[in-house]
Amino acid sequence: MAKLHSKLIWVILITLLLFVGYLYWMPGQKTETRRAGTAVAVSTATVQTMPMIRSVNALGTGISNQSITLVSPTSDFVTELNVREGKAVKNGEVIARLNDIEERARVTELQGILEDNKRQLARLKNLATTQATAQSLLDEQQTKVNTTLAQLDIAKAQLAEMTIMAPFDGYLGLRQVSEGAYLNAGTVITTLDDLNTLRVAFSVAEHYLADIAVGMPLTVTNAAYGTAAFSGKISAVDTRLDPVTRTVTVHGALPNTDLKLRPGMLLNVTLELDKRQALQISEKALVPQQQKQFVYKVDAQSKVSQVEVTIGQRIPGWVEILTGLEEGDEVVVEGIQKLRSGVSINRVGG
CATH class of the missing domain: 1.10.287 (Helix Hairpins)
Incomplete structure (x- = not known):
């Protein structure tokens, strides 16, 4: 009877061991089956050489290329007044005459x-x-x-x-006096602004000082015109930095023949620091591991392999590839979390 009881215990133990082994074995078999027979749905993209533009954004204020306030130089009556708001005048044109x-x-x-x-x-x-x-x-x-x-x-x-003339070509502002009025010395008559070229003043952190030079391209946008961009160039860089904010003031010049931009406008400035051709991929393709970066590269048989890459400059949404990939290589950009080297893929989406 004791021998029968001992054999029964051994049968139960062996059965338990076989069941535990089965539990460990089946998931592995399912994984291998999926690897071998079921392709993982992912989105891919090719490595491309595209312009790599490094830029800095800032808020700027529009200012006239030239701007003055026309005032009465002496005290007397106004005998002639040629001020019409917004009128374009030429250099030397008579604005007002005093008695x-x-x-x-x-x-x-x-x-x-x-x-x-x-x-x-x-x-x-x-x-x-x-x-x-x-x-x-x-x-x-x-x-x-x-x-x-x-x-x-x-x-x-x-x-x-006694004759007040325009010292440069520009546009008259609002009229502040009337013909026949008696003016005291210093009384404001109107304003004159050269609007054909608008300057934009903005500040840039000292970190970028070495990258900034006169003549560099910039673009500005304004809320009044949505996404419409206005192009110009840097016209001057201040010789001094603000000791409190550690920024340098930069002036840009923007052609403004259509007079859309006005002095005092809040302008969103994008200053292009560098533009060059570079090998790039989407940032979503990167798989960071400790201090290294990897991507899943797709071969001719639609299988992936993990490849280490060296990255360079980053811009929003894109990253420069220095080593590890060549132009035309296909990499996975979505569905990376389901991949391991050797897995087959099924391309979906774009």
Whole structure:
């Protein structure tokens, strides 16, 4: 009876061992079956050589290429006003005139005095040739001529101040006075802005200072025009950095013949630091392992193998490949978590 009981125990133990072995063996068989017979659905892409653009983004403010506020240089009445808001004016065009009757009269008076003094000087010079006049009288008359000339120059300058002209081509702003009004010195008449070229001022971290140079391309966008981009170039880089923010101020110049951009606008600036051709893949294809990067490369039999790659510059969505792949190689970009080397794939999606 004891022998029968002992045999029964051994039968139970052997049965348990066989069952445990079966549990471990079946998942492996299923995995091998899947590897051998069922292809994993993934998305793939080819390695391409494309432009690798490294850029920096910043917020900028639009400023006029040239901008002034036209003010009254003296106190008097406005006798002529040629201000129409938004009007394009040329260099030298009359914007306003002040009452200049006294100034014109003063110029005419001094011109008459000057002519008389010059005649007196010429007469004395003729007399001096016959020694009929003293040299002191000749010198005194020459002084009168010189003094009158200086007074005439001052009078002409005062007369010129009564006419306010555009110092450069541009567009007039809002009119602040009316014709016939009495203006005090310094009263604002209007503004003048050169809008055909708009400058954009923005700040860049000192980290990028060595990469920035005059003439580099940039683009700007503004909320008023959605995704429409306006292209320009760097026109100047400040010689000093802000000691608090550690940034440098950069100015860009943007052609603006259609006048879409205006001074004071908030502009989103993209500054292109570098542009070159580089071998690239989607960032989604990378499989990081410790300090290394791998991808799953697809062979001619639609099987994958894990390949180590060396990466370079990164831009949003893309990464440069320095070693490990060649142009035209096919790599897996989606479904990576289901893969191991040697697994067959089924391409789906794009």
